[in-house]
Amino acid sequence: MPSKLASLIEQHESELLDEWLEHQKRALGSAAQRISDGQMRTASQRLLGALRMTLQAHGPEAAAKDPALLQVLDAVSHERVAQGFSPSETAVFVFSLKEALYDRLQKEFGNDAAAFSKETWDVTRLLDNMGLYTFETYQKSRDDIIRRQQQELLELSTPVMELWDGILALPLIGTLDSGRTQIVMQNLLDAVVAKNADLAIIDITGVPTVDTLVAQHLLKTVSAARLMGTDCIISGIRPQIAQTIIHLGVELQGVVTKASLSGAFAYALEHRKMSIVKNSGIAT
Amino acid sequence: MPPSIISETVKNQAVKLNAASDVVMIRQAVRALAVEIGMNLVDQTKIITAASELARNAVIHGGGGDATLEIVRDAANRLGLRLSFEDRGPGIADIQRAMTDGYTTGTGLGLGLGGARRLSSEFHIQSAPEQGTKVTILKWKG
Amino acid sequence: MDRIPILKxxxxxxxxxxxxxDDDLALALRDSLTSRIVQDKARGVLIDISSLDIVDSFIxxxxxxxxxxxxxLDAQTVLVGMRPSVAMTLVELGLSLPGIQTALNVDRGLKLLHCSPQGESSAAKHH
Structure with missing residues (x-):
């Protein structure tokens, strides 16, 4: 059964596109500035084309489930999220096509009340489904972006540096919860492999408090490094932290601790039978 | 923590647990599913290890049973693995005690159940004397 | 059944x-290693697990x-090559293997054991 809607779009594709773009701009208002006319036209043209092909192939009933059409909607939603459009502004993209199509249907079927109401009903249902889909995809792509940013932020905040050949330093800043411990551990252990390091200094100068849980996380990191064959020193233990550790009865079993990073570094060099000597100026 | 609401089972696979070699098969099957949903390497290793512990429990203490491995999706479109291990063994009278590290009736270190719980996002155990044991674990991707 | 080769x-x-x-193979390895330690009068054992992508509580x-x-039996054991993901999982599992010496790779492990590939270093010391 040939879809009336499909042939309608086919016959008037370019006028429809212009009318739709008008509706979009009006609905978006000042938000329309976030996107160039060209971008808006390309996106609209693609969707209209996909819609026509879907209608020709599957009719209005099944159109809203056609993967080819959904793919175009996905792409548009992702683009709009990246451009900073709100969910409703993104939905406007689809819903404004309803207005354009409605005008077109009125011109075409204005005299045939039965056909007009049937086609209008089809258009409404189809575009509502498409709009809802766009909305959902928008939400999903925004969730993805947030998740990715959180991950990136965590990774950014835990650098691992090579202090000396085979000696790594891991300055921890901020609180250490179980999620962060995972990332810290992973960064440290990956660096251990990459740098072939047999000693790592974990500096906790920037950790505000050390309670039983934080200590547990630190010990897990130390244990995991040891399982791979790398020893750890914990440095940067401020007086208050030393007090809390004792007060809470936290056991740092067998872990070498130093008050400062420089102390830990000196220990590490000594451990390797190395020392730093002042050049007294005898050599030229 | 209330259990997550699963909105869809994307894939479902049943594996028999009868012999020690089935434990290796479970590890390989779980790895394949974890790779399929793009789980990161550390989470992959954790869920495979947890599955290995539970499959061995079912084979050794439960006298064999069945495993169900599923790829699931929640309402927020997150993918995860849900693994159930069901045996027809003597069951566990005191689950609380069985979950404690170091508790063992067999030859293991007694880290099986507690360890599997720590390696998973969610853990559920159902057991009674003479009624077998069913353990379900879930791990979300990312 | 497969066997895991032990090199001298x-x-x-x-x-x-x-x-x-599988568990049987793991037990077979334990048994053959202990007999080889005695048979070959070995002073050190190096176990490379860099190919293992999981180590559960049994292994x-x-x-x-x-x-x-x-x-x-008076031999020292060094475990080498554990992958980061395996180390993180073992710690979470509650298995930190306190009695085992570890090293990053085979080279480092051999140094710890004072084993040279030709077996000459210990012989040379006696001269």
């Missing part, structure tokens, strides 16, 4: 576990057993 290198035994072991316990038994 000087006064040390070298095992590289390359297959996903972990087997490794700890090997180290403990080797110690009674």
């Amino acid at each position: 290198m000087g006064e040390c035994l070298l095992v590289s576990i390359q297959v996903d072991m 972990g316990r087997m490794l700890a057993n090997i180290a403990a038994m080797a110690k009674i």
Whole structure:
């Protein structure tokens, strides 16, 4: 059964596109500035084309489930999220096509009340489904972006540096919860492999408090490094932290601790039978 | 923590647990599913290890049973693995005690159940004397 | 059944576990290693697990057993090449293998054991 809607779009594709773009701009208002006319036209043209092909192939009933059409909607939603459009502004993209199509249907079927109401009903249902889909995809792509940013932020905040050949330093800043411990551990252990390091200094100068849980996380990191064959020193233990550790009865079993990073570094060099000597100026 | 609401089972696979070699098969099957949903390497290793512990429990203490491995999706479109291990063994009278590290009736270190719980996002155990044991674990991707 | 090859290198035994072991194979490895320590009068045992993508509590316990038994037989055991993801999982599992010496790779492990590939270093010391 040939879809009336499909042939309608086919016959008037370019006028429809212009009318739709008008509706979009009006609905978006000042938000329309976030996107160039060209971008808006390309996106609209693609969707209209996909819609026509879907209608020709599957009719209005099944159109809203056609993967080819959904793919175009996905792409548009992702683009709009990246451009900073709100969910409703993104939905406007689809819903404004309803207005354009409605005008077109009125011109075409204005005299045939039965056909007009049937086609209008089809258009409404189809575009509502498409709009809802766009909305959902928008939400999903925004969730993805947030998740990715959180991950990136965590990774950014835990650098691992090579202090000396085979000696790594891991300055921890901020609180250490179980999620962060995972990332810290992973960064440290990956660096251990990459740098072939047999000693790592974990500096906790920037950790505000050390309670039983934080200590547990630190010990897990130390244990995991040891399982791979790398020893750890914990440095940067401020007086208050030393007090809390004792007060809470936290056991740092067998872990070498130093008050400062420089102390830990000196220990590490000594451990390797190395020392730093002042050049007294005898050599030229 | 209330259990997550699963909105869809994307894939479902049943594996028999009868012999020690089935434990290796479970590890390989779980790895394949974890790779399929793009789980990161550390989470992959954790869920495979947890599955290995539970499959061995079912084979050794439960006298064999069945495993169900599923790829699931929640309402927020997150993918995860849900693994159930069901045996027809003597069951566990005191689950609380069985979950404690170091508790063992067999030859293991007694880290099986507690360890599997720590390696998973969610853990559920159902057991009674003479009624077998069913353990379900879930791990979300990312 | 597969067997895991045990190589002799000087006064040390070298095992590289390359297959996903089932429990029987793990036990067989423990048994053959302990007999080889006696048979070859080995002073050191190096176990390379860089190919293993998981170590569960059974395999972990087997490794700890090997180290403990080797110690009674006066041989030192070094476990080398554990992957980061495996180390993180073992710690979460509650298995930190305190009785086992570890090293990053085979080279470092051999240095710890004072084993040279030709087995000459210990012989040279006697001159």
